[in-house]
Structure formats: C-alpha cells, structure tokens
Amino acid sequence: MSIDRLDLWIVILALGAGSFLLRFTFLGLVGDRQMPDWVLRHLRYTAVAVLPALVAPMVIWPSATGGSLDPARLSAAVVTLLSGYLTKKPLLAILLGAATLYLGLYLAG
Amino acid sequence: MARSTTKSRFWQGVRDGAPFLLVVGPFAMLFGVVATEAGLNLFETMAFSIVVIAGAAQFTALQLLSENALAVIALISALAVNLRMAMYSASITPYLGALPLWKRAIVAYFLVDQTYAVSVAKFERETDMTPRERYAYFIGVMSPVCPLWYVFTLVGALVGSAIPDWLALDFAVPITFLALIAPMLRTGAHVAAAVVAIALALGFAWLPYNLGLLVAALAGMMTGAQVELIASRREDPA
Numbered sequence: 001m002s003i004d005r006l007d008l009w010i011v012i013l014a015l016g017a018g019s020f021l022l023r024f025t026f027l028g029l030v031g032d033r034q035m036p037d038w039v040l041r042h043l044r045y046t047a048v049a050v051l052p053a054l055v056a057p058m059v060i061w062p063s064a065t066g067g068s069l070d071p072a073r074l075s076a077a078v079v080t081l082l083s084g085y086l087t088k089k090p091l092l093a094i095l096l097g098a099a100t101l102y103l104g105l106y107l108a109g
Numbered sequence: 110m111a112r113s114t115t116k117s118r119f120w121q122g123v124r125d126g127a128p129f130l131l132v133v134g135p136f137a138m139l140f141g142v143v144a145t146e147a148g149l150n151l152f153e154t155m156a157f158s159i160v161v162i163a164g165a166a167q168f169t170a171l172q173l174l175s176e177n178a179l180a181v182i183a184l185i186s187a188l189a190v191n192l193r194m195a196m197y198s199a200s201i202t203p204y205l206g207a208l209p210l211w212k213r214a215i216v217a218y219f220l221v222d223q224t225y226a227v228s229v230a231k232f233e234r235e236t237d238m239t240p241r242e243r244y245a246y247f248i249g250v251m252s253p254v255c256p257l258w259y260v261f262t263l264v265g266a267l268v269g270s271a272i273p274d275w276l277a278l279d280f281a282v283p284i285t286f287l288a289l290i291a292p293m294l295r296t297g298a299h300v301a302a303a304v305v306a307i308a309l310a311l312g313f314a315w316l317p318y319n320l321g322l323l324v325a326a327l328a329g330m331m332t333g334a335q336v337e338l339i340a341s342r343r344e345d346p347a
Contacts, residue, residue, distance in 0.1 A: 002148045007180035011170050011187070012153070016160030018188045024217035026198040032207040041334040045302040046200035047229045049329025050193055051290050052303045053310035053322050054222070055283040060311060064279040073280055080284050084291025090230075093288035094128055101280055 072104025115245040118238070122249020125231065129223040129254050132285050134261045135278040136164050141265020143168070147175045151266055158262040162255065163221060165319075166191045189318035196326060197225040204232040205247070207240040216244070219251045221258075226289050233293065298340060302333030 035043075059077040061067040080097030084090060137158065144154040149171075161167050166187040173183035197220055205216055227250045232243055294300050306329025313321030 003174045004180075007183075008149070008153060008174060010180050011174060011183050012157050012160055014184050015166065015170055015187050016162075018184070019161055019163050019166060019191050019194060020218060022188070022191055022194040023198050023220040024214060025195060026202045027205060027213045027217050027220075028210065030199075030202050030206060031210075031213070035203065038334070040203060041337060042330045043200045043203065044233075044337070045299065045330045045333025046196050046326070047226060047233075048290060048293050048299045048303045049306040049333065050196055050322070050326040051222075051226055051286050053306040053325035053329060054193070055286045056307040056310045057314050058280075058283045059287075061314075062279060064274070064277065073277075073283075076280065077283055077287055080287040081291050084288045085294055088292040090125075090288040090292060091128060093291060094284055097284040097288060101277060101284070105275070105277060 072101055072108055075104055076101035115241055118242045118245040119249040119252075121231075122227075122246040123252055124249075125227050126223070126250035126253045129227070129285060130257060131278070132281045133223065133254050133257050135276075135281065137258045137261035138265035138268075140164065140167055140171075141262040141267075142269055144171060144262075145266045145269055147171055149266075151263075154262060154266045155259065158259055161187075162218070162258060163191050163194070164258075186318050189320065192319075192323055193326065194220060197222075197229075201225065201229055201232075204229075204243055205240060208244055212244055216247055219247075219255050221255070222286075223254050224251050226286060230289055230293055296337070296340070298333045298336035301336045302329040305329045305332040 055077075059074065060069060062070050062073050064070075065073070076097045079100040080093050083096045084093030087093065140158060141154055144157060149157070157167055157171070161170075169190050170183045170187035173186055174180070198217065201216070201220070205213060208216070224247065228243070228247045231246060232238065238246070290303065294303060306325045309325035309328050310321055313324050315321070316324065
C-alpha cells in the first residue's frame with residue numbers, strides 16, 4: 001500500500017530534471033538566435049491559446065461541484081472575462097470576479 | 110539610471126505577481142496535505158515541491174504512485190502534464206533569449222503558469238523593455254509566487270488540514286488566469302485563437318494525460334497565426 005521509497009525518489013528526481021529540460025530547451029538552446037517569422041507568428045498566440053484551454057474545463061466542469069455546471073462559478077468567469085476585456089485591468093477583474101462568485105454562492109445558499 | 114529602472118521593474122513584477130498568492134498558497138498547502146496523507150515524510154514532501162515546482166504534475170505523479178502504478182508510468186504521465194511548459198519556454202524566448210545562459214537557466218526553473226502568464230502579458234504590452242529589465246520584472250513576479258509554493262507546502266504538511274470549502278478557492282485559478290488573458294485579447298486573431306482553444310479543450314477533455322490541452326493549444330496558436338496572416342494580407346495586398 002505505501003509508496004516504494006526508491007520509486008518515489010526516482011520519480012521526484014527524474015520529474016524534476018525532465019520538467020527543467022522542458023522549460024529550458026527553447027530558452028537555453030535557441031537563446032537570441034532569430035527564429036523564422038512563421039514560428040514567431042505562432043508563438044505570439046501561445047498565451048491566449050494555452051491559458052484559456054487550461055481553465056475552460058475548470059469553468060465548465062468545476063471539481064468542487066463534482067463536475068456539474070455551477071451558475072455561481074460560470075457567472076464569476078464571465079464577469080472576470082468581460083471586465084478584464086473592457087477595463088484592461090487584471091486586478092479589478094479579479095476583484096469583480098471574486099465578488100460575483102461569493103454573491104452567487106451566497107444566493108445559491 | 111539603468112539600475113533604478115531594473116529596480117523599479119522588479120517592484121512592478123512583485124506587484125503584478127502578488128494576487129497569485131491566493132492561487133499558489135492554497136494549492137501548495139493542498140499538496141502538503143495530500144503528500145503527508147500518502148505517507149511522505151516532511152523531507153520527501155519538500156523535496157517534491159522544490160525539485161519539481163509544478164503543481165499539477167506533482168499531484169499527477171503522487172496520485173499514480175499511491176495507486177501503485179509503475180514509477181515509469183507515473184513519471185511519463187506527470188511529464189505529459191508538464192508539456193505545456195515547453196510552449197511557455199518557446200513563447201518567452203524572443204523576449205529573454207539575449208540573457209546570459211545562467212539567467213536563462215534561473216528563468217527556466219521558475220517558469221510556471223503564473224510567472225509565464227504575468228510576464229508575457231507585460232512583455233507584449235511594453236515592447237521597449239530591455240532584456241535586463243525583463244529579467245528584473247520576471248524575478249519580481251516570481252518572488253511572491255515561487256517561495257510561497259515551498260512555504261505553503263510546508264504549512265500543509267505540518268498542519269495537515271485542508272482549506273474550508275466555503276472559500277471556494279478551487280476557483281482562484283480560473284479567475285486569476287481569465288483576468289490576465291482578457292486584456293491580452295487585443296485583435297481578432299487573439300480572440301480567434303482563444304475561442305478555438307477553448308472549444309477544443311472542452312471537446313478533447315476526454316483525452317488522457319492532459320493531452321487535450323496540447324491539441325487545443327496548438328490548434329489555437331495555428332488559428333491565431335492564420336488569422337493574423339489573412340488580416341495582414343488584406344491590409345497590405347502586395
């Protein structure tokens with residue numbers, strides 16, 4: 001039942017090394033060499049593609065509700081997105097989103 | 110003069126990174142709790158967080174190990190969860206590639222969802238920053254985020270109790286990231302990239318090992334690049 005100590009340390013060390021390599025490969029090997037235009041054009045959209053893809057399932061199927069759609073969480077996400085888009089102020093968007101979430105959870109009882 | 114700009118860039122980074130305390134603190138604490146419950150001692154738990162420094166991958170590996178999966182399966186699954194870090198690294202290279210190698214190694218170690226998202230938003234917005242200023246800013250963003258990852262892992266391992274449910278801190282991750290992404294949606298190409306990525310992330314959520322995320326991200330990036338290309342041809346029909 002308990003985790004094998006050798007397995008544990010192999011995973012900790014190899015996962016640490018592997019994660020570092022994933023993070024270092026481009027920064028370390030490409031450095032300041034000029035990348036082709038088409039690569040740069042794709043990289044410009046990395047953040048706006050990866051981060052929404054990362055959070056979309058958390059918004060639609062929150063683990064806290066066992067994966068069922070939750071009006072409070074959904075409206076909090078919509079308010080955050082809209083207020084961030086319109087005001088361009090992330091901190092304000094976080095505050096409005098959190099307020100919406102707690103209000104929604106309170107109303108839902 | 111140059112010194113004072115890098116210093117002020119550092120403090121801008123600290124300010125912009127600070128809200129992510131809310132995300133990282135509870136998540137790290139939860140890891141401390143779960144690892145302790147899985148039978149890891151304090152040293153092992155802390156080593157996990159310090160060596161790996163990637164929440165989702167740590168949870169994946171720990172979960173599989175406690176189900177008695179083969180170590181190599183736990184390792185590969187957790188690395189798959191972390192594949193997005195390679196995309197972060199590529200995306201930030203045009204901004205930080207000119208730094209000395211040891212600084213790039215430091216950036217690589219601290220390149221996590223939060224530090225990447227905050228920094229790349231800033232670098233896109235302020236194109237006139239020097240690599241030194243960008244580095245100072247990145248270190249600033251990292252300062253309230255990464256050390257707290259260690260500290261709260263420790264708190265979780267020692268206190269051993271989770272955060273109360275009514276705080277709904279599970280939703281701190283979506284809210285903070287959405288707040289950061291929304292202002293980055295400057296053009297139709299950005300919006301198209303995000304919409305395609307969201308649709309495919311939901312459609313491919315059934316894929317194992319977070320691979321749906323990679324499919325969605327790559328398709329989103331290709332969409333953004335194509336829309337940009339079409340828009341620029343329309344503007345400049347050469």
